[in-house]
Amino acid sequence: MTEPNPTLRLKGIVKTFPGVRALDGVDFDVRPGEVHALMGENGAGKSTLMKILAGVYHPDEGQIFIDDRPVVIRSPIEAKEHGITLIHQELSLAEEMSVAENIFLGELPRKKWGFVDWKTLDERVGTILQKLNADWGPRTRIGSLSIAKQQMCEIARALTHSAKIVVFDEPTASLTDAEKVVLFDVIEDLKAEGVGIVYISHRMEEIFKITDRISVLRDGSYRGTLNTRETDEDEITQMMIGRSLELHRRNIEHAEEGEEVLSVEGLSCGRLFQDVSFTVKAGEIVGFYGLVGAGRTEMAETLFGLRRPTAGKIRLAGEEVHIGSPSEAIEKGISLVPENRKEQGLVLGMNCRDNITLPQIDDLTAGPFVANGAEVAIYDMYRDRLQIKAPTWRTLVGSLSGGNQQKIVIGKWLSMKPRLLIVDEPTRGIDVGSKSEIHKLLRELAHQGYAIIVVSSEMPEVLHVSDRIIAMHNGRITRTFSADAVTEEDLIQAISGLTSDKAA
Ligand SMILES: Nc1ncnc2c1ncn2[C@@H]1O[C@H](COP(=O)(O)OP(=O)(O)OP(=O)(O)O)[C@@H](O)[C@H]1O
Ligand SMILES: [Mg+2]
CATH class of the missing domain: 3.40.50.300 (P-loop containing nucleotide triphosphate hydrolases)
Structure with missing residues (x-):
């Protein structure tokens, strides 16, 4: 033919x-x-x-x-x-x-x-x-x-x-x-x-x-x-x-179990999600898996002070907290890498370095010369770790490719050294090579003692990074799994609302 x-x-x-x-x-x-x-x-x-x-x-x-x-x-x-x-x-x-x-x-x-x-x-x-x-x-x-x-x-x-x-x-x-x-x-x-x-x-x-x-x-x-x-x-x-990746291997090395960083009890936000309870320990990655619209992003936004809960308690290191705004969340050591980088994460008309160091401007403006060098050093570190491809730190973020913009957002929130890091769809639009780098980086951060929540709609992603996986359906948690024991089938059933912990 x-x-x-x-x-x-x-x-x-x-x-x-x-x-x-x-x-x-x-x-x-x-x-x-x-x-x-x-x-x-x-x-x-x-x-x-x-x-x-x-x-x-x-x-x-x-x-x-x-x-x-x-x-x-x-x-x-x-x-x-x-x-x-x-x-x-x-x-x-x-x-x-x-x-x-x-x-x-x-x-x-x-x-x-x-x-x-x-x-x-x-x-x-x-x-x-x-x-x-x-x-x-x-x-x-x-x-x-x-x-x-x-x-x-x-x-x-x-x-x-x-x-x-x-x-x-x-x-x-x-x-x-x-x-x-x-x-x-x-x-x-x-x-x-x-x-x-x-x-x-x-x-x-x-x-x-x-x-x-x-x-x-x-x-x-x-x-x-x-x-x-x-x-x-x-x-x-x-x-x-130019090399192959071990794409399908799943072999999570759990970090040593740490203190409980976050505990959420009966958290609800109107009709968006109801009665959500879970904990995250230092050194642990909890993956939230579900279909778009299951309430995961809204739950993350509530923890970050972008939404007001209508019921329930949030505790940080055992102490009950009320998080009224993102700046209060940041102050308490919570960072959110948002789902939509353009609207919430980046200043496109600003250069790469300033986007990453933006949240810490106060800490860094000690003196005009010192600050500049320190900022470039921070940028260089994240550029290397996240393999950000940009000609120089002076390059405007708006002229980077889509995936490299995403890496800049992640760098920005990591540079604040949060206790609890929430990442919503961390590798959306990111190529396979960098994706596995970002997964590795999240695992490393867990080993350094961060408590991490990963919200993702991609099954391989939650399977690759999580210690525990929480499935949500229609605003409610249906099941919680240990990542070592879970099968793809279990997950599909749980996010479709076909099974639940209560029923099991
Ligand atoms: N307007 C521009 N000014 C300067 N550099 C640019 C501009 N547009 C693209 N580039 C650069 O050209 C290269 C290719 O970018 P391009 O957006 O085509 O990548 P891509 O393959 O679409 O990546 P992605 O998967 O991240 O979307 C990148 O290094 C990018 O920074
Ligand atoms: Mg592109």
Whole structure:
């Protein structure tokens, strides 16, 4: 069988930024009706390559062919005219506008004298939202939707402009399982219509489930393309990071049992979660596993003073505490690495060093010279430990790749040396190599005596880092497991609410 000619071909693409050769002669092509995965570590150049395709950046060298004709894509508008749609890794919606306005931005249907034709707009957007199973309407304000729902709106926007090539840059990072199913259906439909799809994700299960071919970048250079059916996780990992990882081995060395750091009794917060009781000791990692919406993030936010509990007690080292705000939480030695790094974790217009040392500014401003050196030293330490890829400490965080931004957030909260560290989805958007580094780092921290709570929706992750695993379903704890004894099956049943400790 001969393969169809590619719709799109990129040849010898080179792109440099100050201090970084982001792409070093990359080849890439997409055939009609295929899903082509683009993989590589954080900072490998995936988003940059796709931004070149979408007219956001201009290549220094190289050529782009569409249907075998050379083209120059000078702007996002020109990209759209060529039938190329990019769904960005970073959301790019206007928060104050409605869903409908965002979807038809710049080309709203008009009536006579230029008035917006709201009726047509609502109808057209309504149809698309229905297709996506959305429970919100065309007039909803974007800013009032969760990140996941905003992401779906971004996808809706792409679907309205009949495209030849659709690029999804880490679309599932913040989607629930149900939303993922919808997304994969949408991708199937696009495939059937002959659209070529580029799919960027760090999640291997997804890659092997929905893609036809996989291309790999490492440090801006092209490492090759394989048929998905003829390769496996190990081979791809090897191509991405140049070594293999023991991905599936689970062998937790428990730290020596320490004092009880946190004890939570009957904690509730309205309808978000109820009657949650558990303890965390120094040296222990407790993993909270459940589906998106099970109440885990809300529970973590309550411990960090972002929400007020409606019932229950929180004790730190045996003493009952009331945590009225994040600054009180920090004062009491609690840190939270939030789920959504952009909104709660980072100042994008600030450099790497300052983002990491920001929380300790008071301690460090002893003298102008001393402070500066100390800050750089702290930054250097976390850069090495977390393998942060940035040209210098002066680099603005906003110009780092998505995964490297996540590492900066983790560094920031670690640098405060908390007693209790809460990390919510610690490796979302992080590549396999760095992921295992972050897991190792969390285990090390446990051995140093930190008490740690890890909230995660990824089963391998909770299995890899936790000493104990607490399963939640619909706002309640269903079961608690020792990580040594638990099976995947136990966990699935517990988070679906099929089993509980009480019943057992
Ligand atoms: N606007 C920019 N200015 C300066 N450097 C940039 C800019 N955009 C990207 N880079 C750099 O180019 C390199 C490639 O980044 P890119 O965002 O393409 O990585 P990625 O493969 O998408 O990573 P991730 O998986 O973390 O999203 C990185 O070193 C990044 O810091
Ligand atoms: Mg990226």
